[in-house]
Amino acid sequence: MDFELSSEQRAIRDTVREFARSALAPGYLDRARSSDFPWELHRRVAELGALGVLTQDEHNPLGAPDYLTAGVVVEELAYGDSNLANAAIIPMFTSALISEFATEPVRERLLGPLLSGEIYLAFGLTEPGSGSDAAAMRTTAVADADGYSISGEKTSVTMLGESEAILLLARTVRDGAAVGVSAFVVPLDAPGIATASMHDTGWRSLGRGTLALEEVRVSAEALVGAEGAAFRTVLSGFDFTRPLLVLTAVGCASVAIDDTVRYARERSAFGAPLARFEGISFPLAEHATRLEAARLLCYAALCGRGAGTAHTAHAAMAKWFGAQAATAAVHDCLLMHGNYGYTTELPFEQRLRDVMAIEIADGTAQVQKMIIARELFGADFLPYAR
Numbered sequence: 005m006d007f008e009l010s011s012e013q014r015a016i017r018d019t020v021r022e023f024a025r026s027a028l029a030p031g032y033l034d035r036a037r038s039s040d041f042p043w044e045l046h047r048r049v050a051e052l053g054a055l056g057v058l059t060q061d062e063h064n065p066l067g068a069p070d071y072l073t074a075g076v077v078v079e080e081l082a083y084g085d086s087n088l089a090n091a092a093i094i095p096m097f098t099s100a101l102i103s104e105f106a107t108e109p110v111r112e113r114l115l116g117p118l119l120s121g122e123i124y125l126a127f128g129l130t131e132p133g134s135g136s137d138a139a140a141m142r143t144t145a146v147a148d149a150d151g152y153s154i155s156g157e158k159t160s161v162t163m164l165g166e167s168e169a170i171l172l173l174a175r176t177v178r179d180g181a182a183v184g185v186s187a188f189v190v191p192l193d194a195p196g197i198a199t200a201s202m203h204d205t206g207w208r209s210l211g212r213g214t215l216a217l218e219e220v221r222v223s224a225e226a227l228v229g230a231e232g233a234a235f236r237t238v239l240s241g242f243d244f245t246r247p248l249l250v251l252t253a254v255g256c257a258s259v260a261i262d263d264t265v266r267y268a269r270e271r272s273a274f275g276a277p278l279a280r281f282e283g284i285s286f287p288l289a290e291h292a293t294r295l296e297a298a299r300l301l302c303y304a305a306l307c308g309r310g311a312g313t314a315h316t317a318h319a320a321m322a323k324w325f326g327a328q329a330a331t332a333a334v335h336d337c338l339l340m341h342g343n344y345g346y347t348t349e350l351p352f353e354q355r356l357r358d359v360m361a362i363e364i365a366d367g368t369a370q371v372q373k374m375i376i377a378r379e380l381f382g383a384d385f386l387p388y389a390r
Contacts, residue, residue, distance in 0.1 A: 007303045012066070013073050020052060020080040028084030029259070033351045036087055036358060039208050041166050043121070049081065049092055050121030058100040058244075063119050069100065071244050071306040075251045079299070082255025086358050087209050089252040094162060097245050098125045098171050101187070105229035105237055110189055114169070125189070128158035128172035128215060129239075135160075136371040138173070138185070138239060143217065145174040145186060147231070151223040152176075154190065157216050162365075164213030165201055167192060172215075173234050184232025188222055196220040206357035243316050244309045246323040246366045247302035253330035253362040254295050254302070256355050260337040261291060263351075267341060284340060291333035298326030317379040324372035327362040334359050 009017065028045065035042050049055065053065035054077045066073060074096055082089035099118050102111055102125075117123040134140035143156025154174055161170065169191045176186040192199065196219050202212040229237040265288060268279040278284045301322035308315025338345040338352035345352045363369065378386055 007072075007300065007307065009072075009076065013070075013076060016053075016073060017076045017080060020054065020077050021083070023048070023052060024081050024084030028081065028088060032085045032087075033354055035085065035209050036206075036351075036354045037208065039211060041091070041163070041209050041211070042088065043166075045085075045088060046091055047121035049088060050095075050119060054081070054092055055095040055121065056099060056119045058096045059103040059115070059119070060100070061103050061115075063099070063103065063115060069310070071310045072303060074244075075248055075302055075306045078248050079251040079255040079258075082252040083259045086252050086256035086355070087207060089255060090207070090249070090361075091163065091210055093245060093248050093252070094127055095119065095121075095125065096248070097241055098127055101171065101228060101238060101241065102189075105187075106189065107225040107227070109225050110228070114189070123168040124163050124166050126161050126164050126167035126170040126192075128161050128170045130160040131157055132159050136367045138235070141173065141175060141185070143172070143174040145176045145188060147176060147178040147183075151221060151226065152188065154188065154217050154220045154222060157214065159214045160202070161213050161215055162207070163210050164192075164199060164215060165211050170215065171228060171238075173238060176232055178231070185234040186231050187228040187234040187238045188226045189228060190217070190220060190222055190226065194220050194222070204361070206354070206359075207361050242366050243319040244306060246319045246372075247305040247326075249362050249365055250298060250322045250326035250330070251302050253327055253359050254299050256359045257291070257295055257330035257333040257337075260334045260352060260355055261288060261295070264288060264337040264340050278340075287336050287340075291329070291336060294325075294329040295333060298322060298329050301326060317376055320367075320372040320375035320379075323366065324369045324376070327359075328369060330359050331356070331363060 056063045057066055057074050058069045078089045078092055081092060095118055099115060102115055114125060118125055129138060131141050131143060145152040145154045158172055169189055171187060171189055173185050173187050176183045196217060198216045200214045204212060268284050269277055271278045301318055305315045305318035305322050308318060334356045338356060341350060341352060344350055374386060
């Protein structure tokens with residue numbers, strides 16, 4: 005598997021890198037402490053063409069979906085601002101689904117504004133009683149002659165308060181019979197919808213929320229993909245969003261390590277720079293190694309996705325190993341700065357709270373190990389197999 009970037013990919017990487025380090029990094033800490041989403045900067049990310057690299061149509065600056073490029077983009081963005089990097093992943097994901105599976109009216113209405121950063125489309129899977137166990141979802145869409153009536157509840161919806169609509173999954177019933185799980189685009193101003201915000205320790209500028217739906221009407225054109233096919237068409241997207249999420253964590257941890265390396269060169273103790281003490285240099289060497297391993301696992305998953313080869317196990321390995329490696333790296337960087345690292349004057353405590361979210365999003369370490377075990381042993385040997 006060749007991870008060498010093409011000249012076009014390197015050009016995109018260098019453009020995003022310069023933008024992230026000059027335009028995003030200086031204001032990261034202030035933005036991360038605020039509950040206001042930085043729409044202007046999100047639109048500048050969109051102007052780079054970053055949000056459309058996974059779409060199927062003319063909105064893609066590369067001409068076709070490129071999963072490795074998406075990974076390179078979000079890691080570079082995260083070096084400057086991990087929250088804005090994570091804010092880019094959801095439009096990448098939802099625009100890919102809309103461009104490939106949505107009806108023509110939905111594509112025409114949403115795709116341009118979504119990829120220009122003018123609007124946001126949230127994604128709703130998790131419910132109060134189900135998360136990674138998506139088969140346990142209870143939200144229901146009842147089909148009739150005029151479309152669908154959707155009732156249920158979604159929780160932990162990232163960017164809900166900033167979104168115009170939501171792409172959500174619901175169990176679908178037609179003529180009294182269950183036909184599987186389907187995906188729908190639902191306007192958030194539709195009658196029968198109520199929302200509330202959640203207050204998190206990190207990801208404050210993105211925000212999360214809960215959504216209640218009571219007999220919310222949508223037309224047949226709101227269906228994304230075939231009826232009952234969402235497990236196959238939508239949830240398979242986690243095999244590329246998981247490595248993308250991890251690469252934002254790698255970017256966040258990488259800037260923490262770079263900051264700590266500079267500090268260890270400049271700060272002295274007992275007559276020598278901290279960098280000469282193995283208690284400082286060895287852990288940083290270990291973290292740099294683990295982050296590189298995480299990066300390569302992510303690349304393997306993304307390249308597999310692009311090539312159409314098996315990549316589910318690599319995605320889960322990246323998500324389990326990479327998210328924990330990044331959190332551990334940021335945590336140690338905080339400690340290496342001593343008492344100042346624990347203050348709000350330096351960005352380490354904020355980075356730690358932000359990067360910890362990646363250990364939860366798209367499935368915890370325990371869920372990833374279940375996926376890896378399934379790939380090793382087969383589904384018959386999972387704990388819930390009967």
